[in-house]
Amino acid sequence: MSEIQESTLCGHCTECKYDCCFSNKNCGDSHIFGLLTPEELHTLMDNKRQIHFRSGETILKQNTPLTHLVCIKSGLAKVVSEDPKGKNLILQIIKSNSIFTAGGSIVDDFRHFTVAAITDVDCCFIDTSRLYTLLTKNSGFAIELLKHSNSQHLKMLSTLINLSNKYMPGRVADTLLYLKNNIFESNPFDFVLSKQELADMSGMTKESFIRSLKEFEDSGLIHHSRNSIEILKENELVDISKNG
Amino acid sequence: MSEIQESTLCGHCTECKYDCCFSNKNCGDSHIFGLLTPEELHTLMDNKRQIHFRSGETILKQNTPLTHLVCIKSGLAKVVSEDPKGKNLILQIIKSNSIFTAGGSIVDDFRHFTVAAITDVDCCFIDTSRLYTLLTKNSGFAIELLKHSNSQHLKMLSTLINLSNKYMPGRVADTLLYLKNNIFESNPFDFVLSKQELADMSGMTKESFIRSLKEFEDSGLIHHSRNSIEILKENELVDISKNG
DNA sequence: CGTCTAAATTGACATTTATCAATTAATTTC
DNA sequence: GAAATTAATTGATAAATGTCAATTTAGACG
Numbered sequence: 241m242s243e244i245q246e247s248t249l250c251g252h253c254t255e256c257k258y259d260c261c262f263s264n265k266n267c268g269d270s271h272i273f274g275l276l277t278p279e280e281l282h283t284l285m286d287n288k289r290q291i292h293f294r295s296g297e298t299i300l301k302q303n304t305p306l307t308h309l310v311c312i313k314s315g316l317a318k319v320v321s322e323d324p325k326g327k328n329l330i331l332q333i334i335k336s337n338s339i340f341t342a343g344g345s346i347v348d349d350f351r352h353f354t355v356a357a358i359t360d361v362d363c364c365f366i367d368t369s370r371l372y373t374l375l376t377k378n379s380g381f382a383i384e385l386l387k388h389s390n391s392q393h394l395k396m397l398s399t400l401i402n403l404s405n406k407y408m409p410g411r412v413a414d415t416l417l418y419l420k421n422n423i424f425e426s427n428p429f430d431f432v433l434s435k436q437e438l439a440d441m442s443g444m445t446k447e448s449f450i451r452s453l454k455e456f457e458d459s460g461l462i463h464h465s466r467n468s469i470e471i472l473k474e475n476e477l478v479d480i481s482k483n484g
Numbered sequence: 485m486s487e488i489q490e491s492t493l494c495g496h497c498t499e500c501k502y503d504c505c506f507s508n509k510n511c512g513d514s515h516i517f518g519l520l521t522p523e524e525l526h527t528l529m530d531n532k533r534q535i536h537f538r539s540g541e542t543i544l545k546q547n548t549p550l551t552h553l554v555c556i557k558s559g560l561a562k563v564v565s566e567d568p569k570g571k572n573l574i575l576q577i578i579k580s581n582s583i584f585t586a587g588g589s590i591v592d593d594f595r596h597f598t599v600a601a602i603t604d605v606d607c608c609f610i611d612t613s614r615l616y617t618l619l620t621k622n623s624g625f626a627i628e629l630l631k632h633s634n635s636q637h638l639k640m641l642s643t644l645i646n647l648s649n650k651y652m653p654g655r656v657a658d659t660l661l662y663l664k665n666n667i668f669e670s671n672p673f674d675f676v677l678s679k680q681e682l683a684d685m686s687g688m689t690k691e692s693f694i695r696s697l698k699e700f701e702d703s704g705l706i707h708h709s710r711n712s713i714e715i716l717k718e719n720e721l722v723d724i725s726k727n728g
Numbered sequence: 729c730g731t732c733t734a735a736a737t738t739g740a741c742a743t744t745t746a747t748c749a750a751t752t753a754a755t756t757t758c
Numbered sequence: 759g760a761a762a763t764t765a766a767t768t769g770a771t772a773a774a775t776g777t778c779a780a781t782t783t784a785g786a787c788g
Contacts (some may be wrong), residue, residue: 382626
């Protein structure tokens with residue numbers, strides 16, 4: 241399923257520091273690693289593994305043991321909750337320069353969802369046992385990780401509310417706005433996701449997603465082709481997201 | 485809306501330690517406070533306020549400033565996400581002896597949901613600024629709080645999956661099993677929740693909930709009266725939860 | 729270029745769920 | 759304890775969403 245290509249280990253932290261996602265400066269998503277001393281950073285860097293995944297490959301698999309934390313250096317990945325019956329739900333798209341704890345780190349020992357590469361992805365694997373050691377030594381670091389965890393928590397709450405309180409048009413609008421404003425940050429945006437994946441982000445079947453998209457197109461709210469969507473009337477989409 | 489009766493402040497920690505929910509021994513849900521030194525515990529205890537709420541009262545209100553963390557000493561409370569359009573979703577029932585961070589503590593400054601008393605509730609309010617001070621001093625404490633946060637995160641993930649991947653019978657089965665096994669821990673169980681509230685826990689209207697319950701009754705899976713439900717065939721309910 | 733394959737789209741239909749109105753049962757209030 | 763209020767239930771219906779099958783389109787590959 242996932243063919244892992246391990247790169248060489250990183251030897252010199254001071255050299256690689258600004259070249260990888262552990263660096264405070266590069267890690268746009270948070271300041272988690274900013275509070276570590278050079279020695280502490282070294283502890284993490286020392287055995288980090290930087291790995292390349294090709295588009296489509298599984299990076300982390302649901303229900304496998306949780307031994308490493310992942311930091312995405314470049315590329316896009318999707319966080320998928322896999323259902324026994326095959327109903328997948330895409331919870332989040334991960335951009336470059338964000339770290340990802342894969343659910344129940346610290347609480348239990350296995351991963352609660354799958355992470356798969358959407359584009360080619362370069363990422364680092366951090367040994368969680370080294371991380372835990374640092375947590376006990378550096379409380380500022382622990383607090384940053386707590387902030388990160390709570391922040392993920394709130395995102396998930398928002399997803400839950402969106403999915404359970406809204407009808408399809410509202411959910412589709414949410415997905416489109418999320419992709420434009422949070423992930424691709426351009427308009428129109430070209431996407432590497434299939435309609436099935438967009439539907440999995442919106443909690444519906446691909447047929448329903450397509451029909452909803454077509455209604456938006458017919459109403460002049462968006463323009464879409466196979467791999468690109470342009471939002472023409474964002475205000476109206478926001479209204480649909482709020483009211484539906 | 486909520487008429488708050490403040491009790492006297494706690495003066496002597498060593499005395500009240502085993503009488504309130506901060507105590508390691510009483511806080512069944514977690515060991516969060518177990519790692520604090522007596523002095524640190526004192527810092528928290530010193531200004532704690534123990535407050536009584538009557539059934540139905542709002543304990544914490546969504547969108548208000550987050551200044552205190554709440555620890556439930558006795559009684560039951562519900563965690564509700566309130567929707568502008570009035571579609572409420574009950575995310576969780578809180579039992580006695582559990583602490584509750586109300587969403588985005590540390591991340592932002594307001595509460596992301598409402599907590600309301602189902603029965604009479606005695607609870608303590610802990611000043612979050614004192615909590616944060618302790619976090620920086622005691623990394624073990626920070627790690628415990630991180631565990632608690634991640635654990636809440638996983639519960640929410642499970643709720644999200646249940647609500648978005650299952651049809652009504654599966655969601656009703658989930659609610660019944662949750663109440664029996666996690667909240668009331670008896671069978672039959674008497675509940676203080678209205679059918680509307682049970683429906684709000686299951687992400688559906690009260691009419692749909694009642695119809696689903698009736699089908700279970702007709703199939704001999706449960707027996708229910710106004711304020712009590714007995715689960716007769718738990719295995720079959722578990723199957724329905726898994727498959728539907 | 730034509731063939732093959734996977735994705736996207738469309739249509740008809742079945743199922744699930746919500747809505748609305750009416751009725752009954754329980755609880756509170758005087 | 760009768761009247762008034764609230765919660766629970768039922769039925770009829772409409773709306774939302776999923777399912778299945780068929781068709782079209784776009785890319786990949788020889």
